[in-house]
Amino acid sequence: MAASSNAEQTQLQDMEEEDAGMEERDMESGDEPEEGMREDNSDEEEDDSSEDEKENEAEIQRLEEQLSINAFDYNCHVDLIKLLKQEGELSRLRKARQKMSELFPLTEEIWLDWLKDEIRLTEEEPNREKVYELFEKATKDYICPDIWLEYAQYSIGGMGSPGGMDKVRSIFERAVTAVGLHMTKGQMVWEAYREFENVILSTVQPPPGRIPSREEQDLLKTQLDRIHTLFRRQLAIPLMDMEATYAEYEEWSEHGVAETVVHQYKKALQQLAKCKSLEESLIVAEPPKLAEYQSYIDFELKEGDPARVQIIFERTLAENCLVPDMWAKYTTYLDRQLKIKDLVLSSHERAVRNCPWTMGLWKSYLLALERHGADHHTVSDVFEKALNAGFIQATDYVEIWQAHLDYLRRRVDFSKESSKELEELRGAFSRSLDYMKQDVEERFGESGDPSCIIMQIWARIEALHCKNIQKARELWDSIMTKGNAKYANMWLEYYNLERSYGDPVHCRKALHRAVQCTTDYPEHVSEVLLTFERVEGSLEDWDVAVQKTETRLNRINEQRAKVAEKEANLARQEEEKADQRRKTKVDKKAQRKVQKGSRVGEKRKAEQDDYQDEWNDNSEQEQQPKKHRGNGDQTTEEYMETETGLFGRNARPGYKPPPPGNKRAQQGAAAGEQQSDDKQELRNDNSSVFISNLAYTLKEPEAKLRTQFETCGPIKQVRPVFGNKGTFKGYGYVQFESPVSVPEALKLDRREVEGRPMFVSPCVDKNKNPDFKVFKYNTSIEKQKIFISGLPFTCTKEQLEEICKSHGIIKDIRLVTYRSGKPKGLAYVEFADEAQASQAVLKMDGMTIEDNKICVAISNPPRRNMMDKPGSNRPTDMMPRQVFGSRGRGRTQLSLLPRSLHRQSGPGSKVENGTAAEQVPETASTVVNAVGETKPLSNSDFARMLLSK
Incomplete structure (x- = not known):
């Protein structure tokens, strides 16, 4: 077989000769231009080419500068490589490709382009080793039959070197091992291998008419056996179009096909019949074909052939390399079933290179390295790479630190009082706490470890393994100072530690502090203290415990009673205010009627005349x-x-x-x-929906609403609401014959009706259910959904779906609009899982759409602004999402309150465990009385404060 490089050279020469001939024919057929015109044309072409070169060079420099800022911009790497190849910058092109391959696995197309360019550049024999190294690197990123075939064909060109033939056979053997089971593309690798051996056979056959020597006969027999073996191996594997291979073997074999080969061939045909429908579904499916591949994987897992399971996983990941769940399934299978070190570790490495933002893949990689005995330096390097991978949640950093600390703890021999491994473990614990405080909190605005799990583990290790209970107590003191002193479960965890490794004195001290500080379950810690004194304490200890618990519980009950009374008073005040408003409204209405009856004038007479005329016409x-x-x-x-x-x-x-x-x-x-009135009596909220945000100018609203909702089920009545002058007020009710139709009607929420989104909500009597709130969308973090801002107002749902669908399976898209239906430039896109959403954030953030640079983030809607009402559970210590922008306080955020009204909050008092009490800021509009309640300031209070300065 001829080498690919020689074939490419011949093709290039033919193309050059053809181009030269065409130019010559053009010159012969046409009139030769004048010399001046030729010079002018050449000058113009040179000017155009120089301008294009300048523009391309400027774009290349821009891309290189952008990569120096963000080296993980995948699309920027691809654009730079295309431009450098277009300009023929071979040295810079090679460096750009090498830099990209260090950060990302390259696709099959990028690798083939790179390999073909290197093959053209290294025609000389001494440089073939560099190309071999590049091929080895390419085969490790993904299992690609085309790359293996190119590798084998390139090696044929080096057969003349010492050991060249053995190298070719070695590469072919590795190729059929790696991709020979590929049902649709494996056949071409087997055929290339047999073609190579057939060429070798033709060189060892003696010329016709000459009797071969004994050595030539042995060589010929060996070569024939090789080809027979290749046929038998291929026919034992289910591959597409294997019937043609069997027919070729029958024709090639002089003594027919052996029974064992026929038996294996029929068995492979049966296996092919089972898989054929799965292969056909892959052929007709649209990318990324994830569901079809998952069905194929499930089938192969039931069959239980490890080699076939591996190849279908590899085929899946070649087309779905950015799906973390698929990598996790593959690596888990390898960890539990195959357990081959090189295969397992290489797969884990490829997984984290493809999906570096997924903490679970890094964690599994660290465990696999430890499981297969990797050296400590390698494990530490992988952990450091994980810290720089850019996880999307603060809790991910806590988990990866826990995995690393577990590994370091397992290396320590605690029978020794001190060791290098123990000091390294303690240093890692200390570093993890600094990392959480400095890096994680600054980036996410939250701790990620509010319960101080890492410190708890450290304290237990110090107490259990190192017998250093004093260090454990210091750690628990630090835990309690981080806002955990009010939780009963934290105190009980500390108490259990002292109970196991400490002494009764410190147990008692911990429980006494718990009784004083706990705010969530003080009764529980009081009961634990009394139980402890029953078992361990003296009568004096019992008396002290009883006195402290009773005092604390009495104080707690008093505080609860005050809070309940305050809430009841507020509720009563609100009810009185509502009654007063209703009474005032009734009085005003009665007064208007009296005033209206007493007014007599020309206007009244004109209105009566108009009315009588209209009545005359109608009646x-x-x-x-x-x-x-x-x-x-x-x-x-x-x-x-x-x-x-x-x-x-x-x-x-x-x-x-x-x-x-x-x-x-x-x-x-x-x-x-x-x-x-009868219609009102027929109203049934369970089978009705409330419609709002309709246009006031909507003609025939009853018919329009009936048309919109008739597909949801049989309609009993439609009740649009009209104003004082008979004009439609933009809302109404639709009552169905059955409550089953209500869920279908609610699905029509936000449907556009004459240019406005129609709001559909459950029909609830607010007088009977005053606390009823309807809010369709979630207000907590939604990891599978992304929030996009900065969209052009002309962007449609279809255009956004076209942009997002390359990053995963889209379940829903919602464009945010005003009540009038005009877009806000915001959108929510929900993907099938959080991995696809994370990938969309990485790829789409900063993208330009119609000259608009969009911002993309994981959906984390703010909580709704709710008024402080009695009985509402509004959190008072919730951290705001972001008070100021990246450039600090804006003009509109400056305080407009006079300086004389500002007051400094007093210093917080210390509690028993050393934590500072929460400081309550005293604003200009409130004042704190002796019992701790806040009272609003009146206008006279404000005036007195202003005039006092």
Whole structure:
């Protein structure tokens, strides 16, 4: 077989000769341009080429500068390599590729381009070893049949060197071992191997008519046996189009096919029949084909052939290299089933190179290194790389530190009082605490280890293994000073440590402090203290414990009673205020009616005339008085308002009452009002939904709403709400015949109706359920969802889906809009899992869309702003998401309060365990009284404070 490099040279020469011939024919067929014109054209071409070169060089420098700032920008690496190849900068191109390969595994296309370029550059024999090294590196990133085939074909060109033939066979053997089981592409590697051996066979066969020597016969027999063996090995593996291979073997073999080969071939055909449907589903599926590959993996795991399980995992990861869950499944399988050191460790390394942001993969890698006896330096290097990988949560750093500390603890021989490993363990514990405080808290704004798990483990190791209870107590003192003194479970953990490794004196002291400091479950720690004194203490100790627990519990109960009374008072005040507002509203309404009845003027007369004219038209009466009074002194307008409800909530659109004096019409109006009351009585909240945010100009809202919701189920009635003048108010109710239709109707929330998003929510009587709140979207961190800001207002849902779908499977996209339907430039995109969302954040953050640079982050919506109401569980010590921007306090965030109204908060008092009590800031609008309650300042208080300065 000819080497690929020779074939490429021949092809390039043919192309050059063809181009030269075409140029010559063009010159012969056309008129030769004048010399001046040729010079002008060449000058213009040189100017254009020089400008393009300058632009490309500027772009190259920009990309290199960007990579110096952020070396992990994958797309920037790819763009730089393309430009350098276009410009022919071979040395810079080689360095760019090497730098990228150090940070990321390269795809099959990038590797093949690189290898072909290096093959062209290293035609001479001494440089072949460099290409071999590059091939070895390429085969470790992914299992790619095309790369292995290129490797084997390139090695054929070096057959003339010493040991060249053995090297070719060695590479082919490694290739069929690595990718020979690939059901769709493995066949081409087997055929290339057999073709090579057939070429060797033709060189050892004697010329016709000459009797070969004994040595030549042995050489010929050996070569024939090689080819027979290759056929038998290939036919024992289920591969696509293996029937053609069997027919070729029958034709090639002089003595037919052996029975054992036929048996293995039929068995492979049966296996192929089982897998064929899975292979066909992969062929027709759209990338990334994750579901189809998962089904294939499950099938192979049930079959139980480790080699076939490995190859299907490798095929899956070649197309889904950024899916951490798939890497985790593969490495777990290797750890538990194959347990081959080189294979296991190389797979773990590839996993963390592909998904460096996934803490679980680093943790598994560290455990695998320890499990297979890697040296301490290697394990430490991998851990340091993990710290710089850029995890997305503060808790990830706690877990990776715990894994490393566990490894260091297992290296220590605690039978010795001191050792190098023990000092290293203590140094690592100390460093981990500094790292959490300096790096993690600064980056995430939170500790990541609020319960101080690392310090607890350190304290237990010191007490259990090192017999250093004093160090353990110091660590627990530090734990309690970090805000954990108010939790009963923390004190009980400390008490158990003292109980196991300390003495009764310190146990008693710990429980006494617990009784004084615990705020969540003081009864529980009091009970533990009394139980301890029953077992360990004297009568004096018992009396002291009883006195302390009773005093503490009495104080706690008093505080609880005060809080309950305060909440009850607030609730009562709120109820009184609501009653007062309702009473004031009724009085104002009655006053307006009196004022309206006393007003007599031209305006009233004109309104009555208009009304009578309209009534005359609608009722087709010939004559009606312009002004009519009925029911005593009641005017027509008063009658309209009080009797018919035309301008009230119950009037149906287009309904006009009869004038007073017409008894039959009055009876009809009363019947209409009774019918409206019947509708109200038929209302059922369980089978109804509330519709809002509709346009006021919506024509025929009842018909429009019925059309929107008729697909959800049978509709009993639609009740749009109208204003005083019969205009639609933009909201209403839809009642179904069955509550089963309500969930389907709620799915139509945010559907666009005439340019506005329609809000659909459950129908709940707020008078009966005052605490009912409807908020559809989550307010906690959603790891599988990303938040995008800075989008252009013209960006549609389809365009955003096209941008995001390359990073994973999209479950939902929501564009945030104003109530009017206008976009805000914000969006939420939900992926199938958190790994895909994390990858989307890494790849999309900073991306430019229509000249807009977008910001992408994991979705962590802020909590809703809720008023402080009695009984609300609003947290008071919750940390704000971000008070100021990256450039500090903005102008609009400056305090506009006069300096004379600012007060300094007093210093916090110390509690028994050494922690500072929480300082309550005293603002200008509140004042703290003797019992600790806050009272709002009145206007006179503000004036007195201002005038006192």
